[in-house]
Amino acid sequence: MSTTAHRPQRADARRNREKVLAAAAAAFAESGLEAQVEDIARRASVGVGTVYRHFPTKEALVEALAAEHFNKLAGIAEGALQERGDPWEVFAAAIWRSANAAATDVAWCEIMGGQPTAAQAASSGQMRLAAAMTTLIERAQAAGVMREDATVDDIRTIMCGFGHVAAAQRAGSPMQWQRYLEIALDGLRTR
Amino acid sequence: MSTTAHRPQRADARRNREKVLAAAAAAFAESGLEAQVEDIARRASVGVGTVYRHFPTKEALVEALAAEHFNKLAGIAEGALQERGDPWEVFAAAIWRSANAAATDVAWCEIMGGQPTAAQAASSGQMRLAAAMTTLIERAQAAGVMREDATVDDIRTIMCGFGHVAAAQRAGSPMQWQRYLEIALDGLRTR
DNA sequence: CCCCAACCGGAACCAGCCTTCATGTTAACG
DNA sequence: CGTTAACATGAAGGCTGGTTCCGGTTGGGG
Numbered sequence: 001m002s003t004t005a006h007r008p009q010r011a012d013a014r015r016n017r018e019k020v021l022a023a024a025a026a027a028f029a030e031s032g033l034e035a036q037v038e039d040i041a042r043r044a045s046v047g048v049g050t051v052y053r054h055f056p057t058k059e060a061l062v063e064a065l066a067a068e069h070f071n072k073l074a075g076i077a078e079g080a081l082q083e084r085g086d087p088w089e090v091f092a093a094a095i096w097r098s099a100n101a102a103a104t105d106v107a108w109c110e111i112m113g114g115q116p117t118a119a120q121a122a123s124s125g126q127m128r129l130a131a132a133m134t135t136l137i138e139r140a141q142a143a144g145v146m147r148e149d150a151t152v153d154d155i156r157t158i159m160c161g162f163g164h165v166a167a168a169q170r171a172g173s174p175m176q177w178q179r180y181l182e183i184a185l186d187g188l189r190t191r
Numbered sequence: 192m193s194t195t196a197h198r199p200q201r202a203d204a205r206r207n208r209e210k211v212l213a214a215a216a217a218a219f220a221e222s223g224l225e226a227q228v229e230d231i232a233r234r235a236s237v238g239v240g241t242v243y244r245h246f247p248t249k250e251a252l253v254e255a256l257a258a259e260h261f262n263k264l265a266g267i268a269e270g271a272l273q274e275r276g277d278p279w280e281v282f283a284a285a286i287w288r289s290a291n292a293a294a295t296d297v298a299w300c301e302i303m304g305g306q307p308t309a310a311q312a313a314s315s316g317q318m319r320l321a322a323a324m325t326t327l328i329e330r331a332q333a334a335g336v337m338r339e340d341a342t343v344d345d346i347r348t349i350m351c352g353f354g355h356v357a358a359a360q361r362a363g364s365p366m367q368w369q370r371y372l373e374i375a376l377d378g379l380r381t382r
Numbered sequence: 383c384c385c386c387a388a389c390c391g392g393a394a395c396c397a398g399c400c401t402t403c404a405t406g407t408t409a410a411c412g
Numbered sequence: 413c414g415t416t417a418a419c420a421t422g423a424a425g426g427c428t429g430g431t432t433c434c435g436g437t438t439g440g441g442g
Binding site for chain 3: 201202203204227228229239240243247248249
């Protein structure tokens with residue numbers, strides 16, 4: 001009565017799960033969150049039913065990818081914690097790295113741009129990201145290179161704006177989000 | 192064969208058109224662009240068919256309101272052109288006035304945040320807004336109080352981000368868009 | 383090799399929402 | 413007041429896109 005996992009998971013099932021995840025990542029990256037489940041299934045060479053076997057809902061799929069994204073962002077921020085040098089440069093470089101990672105992925109931008117779901121807010125990636133960012137900010141402020149009143153929420157807000165700008169202008173002027181970041185970062189710096 | 196307007200428009204028709212427009216403005220302001228046509232009709236005490244008699248499509252209704260909004264923004268910017276005083280203060284005040292006008296109107300924020308449709312881009316409001324903004328920017332730059340490389344497109348981008356931030360966070364922290372603007376404006380200023 | 387639970391496929395289903403249309407009503411001109 | 417074209421109504425239509433479900437398939441333990 002304890003071995004619920006006598007037949008844990010079939011090999012092909014696991015394989016399909018990965019295919020779906022990869023296909024979803026590609027579809028969302030290209031078309032944003034409005035990519036259709038059927039398109040994802042097609043890319044994975046799988047029926048829609050299979051997608052739903054592995055993820056109860058389209059949103060669950062999004063959530064899974066969002067978690068991945070936030071983990072990557074957390075990784076970038078935590079990496080920056082290790083770096084030596086001018087705290088401002090360290091902070092700014094982390095932001096630029098994050099932006100560059102997200103900019104080519106429409107869904108990633110949209111996730112950053114939208115307000116986080118309950119699931120996201122509680123995800124470990126978000127927590128780690130917020131923690132690392134807080135330290136980066138404090139260090140920069142201690143060195144007197146970042147405005148004293150800046151908070152993690154401000155960064156979140158700026159990155160939210162970034163996400164929208166990058167997602168919205170993927171058709172128009174492609175590099176406008178870089179200008180956006182230049183200006184916003186300048187606004188965070190001490191003068 | 193010239194008088195196509197023998198019976199130009201019935202009085203009640205004109206009245207209904209206004210009711211629809213007002214109802215749409217209210218519905219969009221409250222629920223954003225995803226407000227439903229049926230809701231608009233209900234608010235106007237009118238059938239959906241009547242809405243479609245006056246506006247061929249929901250999008251046309253949005254377009255009409257968008258034009259109104261851009262005219263208001265143009266008015267604000269042109270008003271600023273008349274003002275005396277530090278060009279930075281004049282510019283910044285115009286931005287704040289615009290933001291405050293839009294912030295309580297979800298659809299307005301979404302319109303600012305989305306990329307402009309062809310119709311919008313060609314609207315007289317947009318043109319006037321861009322023209323006035325350009326002058327405000329040039330004056331500030333001439334006075335040495337705004338970064339030299341700033342352009343109208345940068346302002347557009349920043350206001351696009353603003354729209355999204357304000358619309359996205361209407362549920363969460365309500366005043367975060369103000370922080371956003373503070374920082375972005377600081378980034379535009381000369382240090 | 384057999385068998386069964388796990389798994390797959392994709393047509394059918396369903397809900398939300400914009401739009402149309404056939405029918406009934408009304409302003410306004412003569 | 414009669415006539416008519418303009419107008420209003422809201423149920424029905426149709427499209428889009430997520431989700432379900434059942435008949436068929438298959439991995440893998442015995």
